[in-house]
Amino acid sequence: xxxxxxxxxxxxxxxxxxxxxxxxxxxxxxxxxxxxxxxxxxxxxxxxxxxxxxxxxxxxxxxxxxxxxxxxxxxxxxxxxxxxxxxxxxxxxxxxxxxxxxxxxxxxxxxxxxxxxxxxxxxxxxxxxxxxxxxxxxxxxxxxxxxxxxxxxxxxxxxxxxxxxxxxxxxxxxxxxxxxxxxxxxxxxxxxxxxxxxxxxxxxxxxxxxxxxxxxxxxxxxxxxxxxxxxxxxxxxxxxxxxxxxxxxxxxxxxxx
Numbered sequence: 001x002x003x004x005x006x007x008x009x010x011x012x013x014x015x016x017x018x019x020x021x022x023x024x025x026x027x028x029x030x031x032x033x034x035x036x037x038x039x040x041x042x043x044x045x046x047x048x049x050x051x052x053x054x055x056x057x058x059x060x061x062x063x064x065x066x067x068x069x070x071x072x073x074x075x076x077x078x079x080x081x082x083x084x085x086x087x088x089x090x091x092x093x094x095x096x097x098x099x100x101x102x103x104x105x106x107x108x109x110x111x112x113x114x115x116x117x118x119x120x121x122x123x124x125x126x127x128x129x130x131x132x133x134x135x136x137x138x139x140x141x142x143x144x145x146x147x148x149x150x151x152x153x154x155x156x157x158x159x160x161x162x163x164x165x166x167x168x169x170x171x172x173x174x175x176x177x178x179x180x181x182x183x184x185x186x187x188x189x190x191x192x193x194x195x196x197x198x199x200x201x202x203x204x205x206x207x208x209x210x211x212x213x214x215x216x217x218x219x220x221x222x223x224x225x226x227x228x229x230x231x232x233x234x235x236x237x238x239x240x241x242x243x244x245x246x247x248x249x250x251x252x253x254x255x256x257x
Contacts, residue, residue, distance in 0.1 A: 002222065002255040006204075006244060007057055007195070007234040010042065013049040015241050019248050023054035025232045028095055029061045032083035039086060046090050055094045055193060055230060056087055059125075059136070062101025067109050067117045067148075072124045080128050088132035094193045094230070095129060096170055097122070098139035100146035114148055119161040126164025137170035137193035142178040152176065152185040168192030173218045174202055174235065177211070183221035190225055194218075196251070197235030204233050204243040207250050219254040231255075 003022040006012070013024050034042060046053050060066070060083075064076050087095060097103075105114040122136065129136050138155040149155055155169035171186050172195035196218065197203060199211040222231075231251065237243035 002219075002228060003054070003230045004248065004251055004255065005055065005230055005232045007232050008240070010045050010049055010053065012240060012244075013051040016244060017050040019241075019245050020252065021051065021244070021248060023052050023230065024049070025055040025057060025230075025234075026053050026090070026092075027058045028056040028083055028087060029058040031056065031086055031090070032079065033061075043086075043089060053090045053092055055096065055232060056092050057096035057098060057139075057195075057232075057234070059083070059095050059097045060099045060102045062099075062104075064102050065106070066099075066103050066121045067105050067114045069117075071117050071121045076121070077124070077128070080125055084129055084132040084134060087134060092134060094135045094137050096137045096139050096193060096195075097125070098141055098170075100141050103148060104146055105148050111148065115158060115161065118148070118158055119163075122158065122162035122167050123164055126162050126167040130164070130166050135166040135168065135192055136164075137168055137191070139170040139172055139195070140175050140179075140181075141172075142175045144178075150175070150179050151181050152191065153189075156185070156189045156191075170194065171218075171222075172234070173197070173214060174199070176218075177214055183217050186218075186221040186227070187225045191227065191229075193229055194222070194227075194231040195234040196231055197233065202235045204235055204237045204247040205250055206243065206246045212250075215250065215254060216257075219251075219257065223257075
């Protein structure tokens with residue numbers, strides 16, 4: 001069965017567990033940049049939490065530009081080595097490569113050159129992630145957030161170009177809706193991780209929010225493809241416990257349909 005989680009703080013794990021969620025998704029950049037003492041405190045909190053941390057998003061911050069020769073250089077390698085080691089220790093299974101700032105294509109670099117740079121980066125990151133038992137999910141982002149990789153098919157293509165068996169695509173329903181992308185892309189070539197939020201405000205999904213038809217089509221496509229991975233809510237909320245409970249009621253019904 002599809003597993004449900006939320007991109008949020010580990011502080012919310014107890015409430016999520018009570019509602020019925022399966023895991024928490026943290027931010028890799030934030031974790032990687034913690035001091036050793038602060039990371040040790042987080043590690044202890046994660047180990048004591050009632051839900052596991054199975055995923056991380058935000059793989060690499062904007063100060064590590066990737067569409068350039070330095071995108072596979074020592075500075076990037078050192079960052080990934082530390083970040084992946086921490087992810088493994090926390091029990092993470094999949095890391096999301098959205099990182100719109102890092103992968104943004106600078107002026108003077110063609111799209112073809114950018115894809116070569118990003119494929120080289122993912123080949124490197126994939127090899128390093130595999131050493132820590134991690135998979136990588138390439139996340140398409142809407143055009144307003146990044147100037148490359150806007151659709152699931154593009155993420156699937158880039159993942160294949162990496163040549164790494166642990167590098168796959170991610171399907172984010174919010175970005176798919178923003179780009180008018182059909183869910184058929186999920187069925188055709190598959191994904192390894194998913195994000196979801198409502199169309200209008202990028203809020204936690206809820207009955208009556210105007211996106212219910214999209215949620216239904218999304219889960220139907222996932223189930224048709226045989227997907228049994230994770231779907232994380234990635235968006236805003238007004239009252240965490242209330243909105244997380246409303247989302248769970250909706251998404252749990254869809255995953256059981």
